[in-house]
Amino acid sequence: MTDYAIVVGIDLYPGISPLEGAQRDADEFAAWLTLPEGGGVDPANVVRLTTARFHPPLPARASQAQPTADQFRDTFIEIFTDDNGRVRPPAGRRLTLYFSGHGFMGNTTAIERAIYSANATTLAPDHIAATRYANWAVRAGLFDEMVLICDACADLSLTTSIAEPILMPLVNAARAARVRTFYAYASPAGAKAREKPLGADKQVRGIFSYLLLEALRQAPGADDGCVMATHVRDYIHNAWPETAGADILPPTIAVEPARDLLMARRPPTDKQPATTVTITAVGAGSAELVVLGGNGKACRTAALTDGQAEVSLPAGLYKAVVQGTARSTLFQAIGEVTRVDIP
């Protein structure tokens, strides 16, 4: 069984307002998808509908900007149909739909998102009904797993009604009931998704996409090295305030623990990628530093040099103690780098 993905990232919105990081987010997610130690998807099965694929040259009119909703629909259909347009069920193991751009939520009671296509204008707010496409594929039972990721706003917007994709209903209730889903939205109802300079190179990225990728690379998995969707969700929620800010609403991530999805598999010897933790205890000179894990047992020791030491730890909660003193502090190791000061 094969995995497929459509990755949409739109920076160029001549009819609305530009974004800076959506294209980058999409490229980085697509790159992770095709890594053998990442998503493991055959690069031939990852279709990118990103601004850079179509522009430059810049469109003469807003209505000529790409990708469009029709281009997405055609790409979506091509994944599970043959040359004659006939559906070939089951089409694959997993379908991943990733969107980064301007978006909104519909005014129905359903929790759903749509992404504005590049040619959207205030007069003609064309969009891709992201959740409805995912739900259509689930109902059709074409894939065993459905991963939907939307890094876009969910606030009040140009339009309130999500247009139904023009697709004939295809229902396989028995298969649909077995489909495992992971739906992740950067912003909860009524809130904005944000982008800002992030990462070592300080390039503008979507906060949610950045943390999603960090979680996929860094989240501590189970003992067997499996990083499940629930691990990814927990990692993002734990890292959220420090990366996004303590007053930015966290993302909405829906996954059923009883129907969890495998998101990444780490080699057993390297199942928990490390966070580099720089620990400083001013005035502690060359005392010995002990790091205790959540179970209270020492998991690292290091000699301080001028009151500073660097240790490598899996993401989690720890206690750092300067041996022979009463100085200690609790800390969270998360992300690539964490800095800790022992008072």
Add this chain to the structure above:
Amino acid sequence: MSISRNRKAPLRVTAAEEATEIFVIDSSLSRVASGMGSLDVKVRPGIYKVRLRSGASMEDTLVEVQEGDGATVAPRAIAFDSAAPLHGTLTTHEPHQAAWARASEPPSLHWGTGAGLFVMVRDPAIVRGKESRTEPWAGITVQDAEGRTLGAMDKDGERMQEVGVGWLHAEADPGMHLICVDTGLRGVQCMAVHLSRGWQTQVILATATVMRSRVAGEREDGPATLRRSLRRAVPADAAIFYARPGGAQDPAQAQELLRLTELVRQGLTQGRPTAPLAEVKSGRWSATGNPMLALLTGYVEAAKPKPDARLLRSLAGELAAELPGHPDVLALHLLAGGSLTPRRKGVSTITYPAQWVAPNPDDPAGRPQLLQPPMLAAGLPALLGAMDPAPGSLVQRIKESLLPGAPWLVWRRTAATRMRSAQSAR
């Protein structure tokens, strides 16, 4: 130095406010417990993260739970974001509080009698140290139930230009009024507010950037791309309270209850169970003194998979006395299992005013028609479950134009939703 992890120890968390959510996360970053207001759980000794969430704001505290004694966490109240300049919120501002205090003075506008309306708009950007270059009052109007403009904030309101705050203060007739904001490219957004006799309805709006754009322009050194932003009041995020006109209340207690009201509203927006039910059940506050808190609490309870029908009936009963004829009270009454007409013994009924519910002479079953919308978005499906939208009524016209993601019923005004009388006015 290792901890015995065989015996569980108590972890007690007491938040400063009952509408604060509490999450306990273990050292592997998995959630192990959650609660509202306070939490008392037994956990294995070790390191935990206690996360508190008030509105959109979160605070984390790491705690070491020792064998035997366990640990106790009692953090201070969390600053959260609110359109209202409440004490201890992220964008509180003394000049804005001073403007809000004008609500207790005699109204300067007289559109009717029996009820009060205080609409305030402020630009929170000024609190963040940014100069208020926008005019937050731009495009805000108050209209009556027929769509006639009663007042425009920029012409009829008062303001403190230098601190970016303006207000309209009126005595008005009880019943539905509309507050509309012209947001430019995003259209005119309207919301219904129901004024009740003997109460002042306070609507506090904050501005936000509704549109950013880059345009080609000129700087001194030549052509350049200029950033433009448009800030307008956002009805969806309004803080709305009921207060006794000119009423004196202990300021500290009033602020505490207003904070609670805001947290419940924000919880309702996010579908989170932030209602202070323990306080309701303990009788610490009642619907009598805090109708908006009671309304919001009722809707949060009704949204649960298994709502407490007795609590809903109690809230609807108390609110019916305080806010007679309020459509949201009727919606809560219906959500509590009540009916419009006496159908069977034991099912409570409620009277409704003719201005927003009308009999349908064409329906042999006697199903009435709904003319006016409720204030809260969750109320509309409850009312439309028992009534049909009256043909040509505002309810029918706005149904397809509702804006999502808001606890209030907010719609975008289009040619279809515009009041007929307003269309024909000259």
